[in-house]
Amino acid sequence: MNAPQTLYEWFARTAAAHPEEPALEVDGSRLTYAELRERAERTAADLVAAAGGTPPRRVGLLATRSVTAYAGYLAILRAGATVVPLNPEHPTARTAGVVEAAALDLILTETPDAAAALGVPVHAPAPATPDGDAPDATGGGAGAAVGTDGADRASGAEQADAAAGAGTAIEAGTAIEAGTAVKTTATTGTGAHTGTNSESPTGNPKPDKATTAVEADGAAGADGADRASGAEQADAAAGAGTAVKAGTAIETTATTGTGAHTGTNSESPTGNAKPDKATTAVEADGAAGTDGADRASGAEQADAAAGAGTAVEAGTAVEAGTAVKTTATTGTGAHTGTNSESPTGNAKPDRATTAVGADGAAGADAARRADRGDGGGGGGGAGAAGGGAFRRVGPDDVAYIIFTSGSTGAPKGVPVRHRNICAYLEQVAGRYDIGPGSRLSQTFELTFDGSVHDLFVAWAGGGTLVVPRRSQLLSPVRTINNLGLTHWFSVPSLITFASRLGTLAPGSMPTLRWSVFGGEPLTLQAAREWRAAAPGSRLEVLYGPTEVTISCTAYRFPEDIAAWPHTPNGTAPIGSGHPALELMLLGEDGRPGDTGELCVRGPLRFAGYLDPAHDAGRFLTEDLRPAGDGPPERRHWYRTGDRVTVRDGRLVHLGRTDHQVKIRGHRIELGEIEAALRGQPGVRDAIVVTVPAADGEPELRAAVSGAGCVPDRLYTALGDRLPPYMMPSRITVLDRLPLNPNGKIDRRAVLTELG
Structure with a gap:
């Protein structure tokens, strides 16, 4: 069987094979593959109509944890457009910046009032009737x-x-x-x-x-x-x-x-x-x-x-x-x-x-919901609303754009092509024994690329995507048992929540068959606690930045806990690269070695940032020289910025080479928070660092200098620009920030100042 060439085709193939199997459970609704597909087809036609009869190129998805969010994701792909997820909880100013940078043609949302200020046309699907269908017009x-x-x-x-x-x-x-x-x-x-x-x-x-x-x-x-x-x-x-x-x-x-x-x-x-x-x-x-x-x-x-x-x-x-x-x-x-x-x-x-x-x-x-007969590839030749047509897409078209934190103070757009995400699904979709009857968690927000794994690994295999409410994520053990989950994928920090609640009792999660963690390092201690609570579950770690399509390495823990590895920093190995990829560790001398910055190339590597200016310094040529201007070539290496070493034949993550951190799975450029602080009246300089919180998880702290700096006022200003996960837990005002001999802010000295 030939592998699908577009992201929607992975879903459509399963919908054709298992139409009556449940595909989605969310917010009290349960849709079979046939029902979800029909809703996606209808919404896709509505999007074309809302765009004036011409299929839109890029559509923002301003929805979360609802039928609209998941059917909408599929609908945008079906119409032949690029999905640009937007988080309804992010400040309007930040979302507006993403909308402008992505040059959106349309926004699909269930909250049209919230989207009205974003400056592009808005489409809100009609509410579903009791049998799951939106009313016909x-x-x-x-x-x-x-x-x-x-x-x-x-x-x-x-x-x-x-x-x-x-x-x-x-x-x-x-x-x-x-x-x-x-x-x-x-x-x-x-x-x-x-x-x-x-x-x-x-x-x-x-x-x-x-x-x-x-x-x-x-x-x-x-x-x-x-x-x-x-x-x-x-x-x-x-x-x-x-x-x-x-x-x-x-x-x-x-x-x-x-x-x-x-x-x-x-x-x-x-x-x-x-x-x-x-x-x-x-x-x-x-x-x-x-x-x-x-x-x-x-x-x-x-x-x-x-x-x-x-x-x-x-x-x-x-x-x-x-x-x-x-x-x-x-x-x-x-x-x-x-x-x-x-x-x-x-x-x-x-x-x-x-x-x-x-x-x-x-x-x-x-708009009628006629199937187009093109294999579900997201467009081409078939009527949509008002006699329009879906756009036909191919492997080199962009499937989705994820905006990550940017060091310049503005989010960076990472376009992922159908070729990239399909290659990823070929690598991982078959790893987890998913089929009808499998019940997979959906923990990540759609603005986080782990969500793409959630959706399409489930739908590629015929499993049910089960979406917990956000509040349920803070009680993972209870949620897994109440929802009867067989597969779990989340950031490791949720293990910490479960441990603090005292619910990680041995054997407390009997339904789990697979547990996968990613987005931040998994400590070996947390892995042992989880394994004891879910003894029938295989345990795996996925690692990778958004730029290499969700993950580029994997490590599966041995069944025998006695055979688990020991690492210098107490975190689980990130394992080895997916078979389709080439990995290289770039030493400080600029040559490959056993320790250094991880560089990746292959079919999962993206083709460059939405703004080409962000490509500078991120790619290396085949002979390991900095790539010049212009789009990166197929054989160029992407520099992840992660320091990695080889230990006992496995890759171990050591930290960052720059000032990017991960807090509860969210990738954060400290420079973006610093830029937001420096933009406030009276702030002369600012620095943001991470310190261990009481529960052992990292948290953000900020120090600022300048006349008239008031922490409460700065908090209010940051809240209008940054999402909650990027807010410092404390802002300290100093007369001046300590400098090192080179005249740069001394981060170690700042940590000492902050205690």
């Missing part, structure tokens, strides 16, 4: 409106019996007089489709929604779509082909071959027709036509359509006021054919509706 005028009004969920067998008498079809060319009410709900297949759907475990079509609403002029329709399965409906449709006389009100279970089109589509690898959106439009002058571009090529459709005698074809006379709804075809929407997103190559059911206004004009007034 299909509607019409006061004359005769035909639209969707909720799907009937009755099972196929009973509905098939009820449908047995509905076998009359409207043939092409038949005249229909004003006032005639017609509803074509069914086909050979379920809902409005025929064909096999890979999302059904039985291989039969998957029911979908197709309904008709009736307005004041007395046009009749049904409230609830028929869900009979294909075999029974095929029998009921055997008599299709009879013409309907003017004035007759009838429900027609359309026939095999019904639809606006039939034929093949060059975009489908099988050469068969690609399902898409098409609806019958009834104009004021009585002419009917298709509203929604058919994606199959013309010549083949012309031939294939010649025998389709059950569709209302373009040009059929339909008088004003006639209510017509063509929901049923052989195939998806208004088409016949196969869908390459289905492993079987058969068509996937979806929705297609027609609205008829007061003057008899019909058109599609809601």
Whole structure:
């Protein structure tokens, strides 16, 4: 099986294989893969519509720990755009800086008021209905409106019996007089489709929604779509082909071959027709036509359509006021054919509706969720809202941008391409025995790249992404047990929280099979406590900066605790590099050695910062010289800034070569906090250092000098610019900051001053 080439494809492949398995549990909601995919498809179409019909390039995601956040992440990828996560809890000024630096086209959010001040268009998805779907916007005028009004969920067998008498079809060319009410709900297949759907475990079509609403002029329709399965409906449709006389009100279970089109589509690898959106439009002058571009090529459709005698074809006379709804075809929407997103190559059911206004004009007034047949790669060739199209993306397009702390005082954008993240998933997705029934934690905020691991390692394997509330993260043991988690991934500091609560009792987490930690060093003592509490869990450490796509090394602890390593600083080794990568330790003499700055190259290494000015000094050529101007080349090394040594054949992290630190998993450039302090009135100079807190975890302390510096005022000013995790625990005012012989601020002397 070929590996997916885009991030969305990893999800789409699993959604096709395990549609009825749970994909997401969050905030009281539970969505299967099919439901999550349908919501992502719908939201993707809405994004295109919100962007004026042109697929957006970069979309900010201002949401967290909600269905909107996770379906929105997928929707942005599906539309062919780049995801730029934004944290609703960060100060508006900081978020505005990210929005400007990323040049966002649109923001997807569940809090539109909070996003209104950010200066770009905002889209807030409609709230979900009780069955998990957002309400459709299909509607019409006061004359005769035909639209969707909720799907009937009755099972196929009973509905098939009820449908047995509905076998009359409207043939092409038949005249229909004003006032005639017609509803074509069914086909050979379920809902409005025929064909096999890979999302059904039985291989039969998957029911979908197709309904008709009736307005004041007395046009009749049904409230609830028929869900009979294909075999029974095929029998009921055997008599299709009879013409309907003017004035007759009838429900027609359309026939095999019904639809606006039939034929093949060059975009489908099988050469068969690609399902898409098409609806019958009834104009004021009585002419009917298709509203929604058919994606199959013309010549083949012309031939294939010649025998389709059950569709209302373009040009059929339909008088004003006639209510017509063509929901049923052989195939998806208004088409016949196969869908390459289905492993079987058969068509996937979806929705297609027609609205008829007061003057008899019909058109599609809601974005339909037709699958595009391009393998879920995030765009290309298929209709979205208003007849637009998703952007087709490839491995070299940017999947997401994470903004990390920047030493200049502004966050740095790290673009990660589909090529990078897909290579990462190839390295790690199979490491943790994930499949249907696996329940994986989602602990990281979406602005932290560990969240990408959370989402797509779960979805690549068919597991359930289980999202705890933020408050639950402070009680990891209780949360793991209450949620029945089998896989846990977090920063090691959460072990400290659990230990302080006294909940890390031996055997207290029996459901865990895998425990993975990353984002900051894991002490061997914390690892021993966790292992005792989860004796049935394998334990692993992942290490890597955002620039090399989440992680570049891994260390798995031996099953036998007696075989665990000893390290000079008491932290777990970071292990060895992922097989696809090359790692090198650059010594102080500028040559490779056993101790030095870790440098990385390979398919996980990013292609340079969003602002090329940030590339300076971060890359080395093949002969280990500083790279010049211009984008880094494929064989260039990325300098991580981490000091690493080799001990017993394993890499051990020793610290930073610069002044970057990690606090509770968050990567922080001390210079960014210092720059924020220096920007305040009266502050002459500032320095930020880390000191051990009472619980042994590092915390930030700041020292400032200058006339009139007031700590409370400085705290207030910092709170408007920095997220909570970057706030110093204390700000001390000194007459002057101590300097070393070179005239630079002496950090060691500052630590002494601060006690």
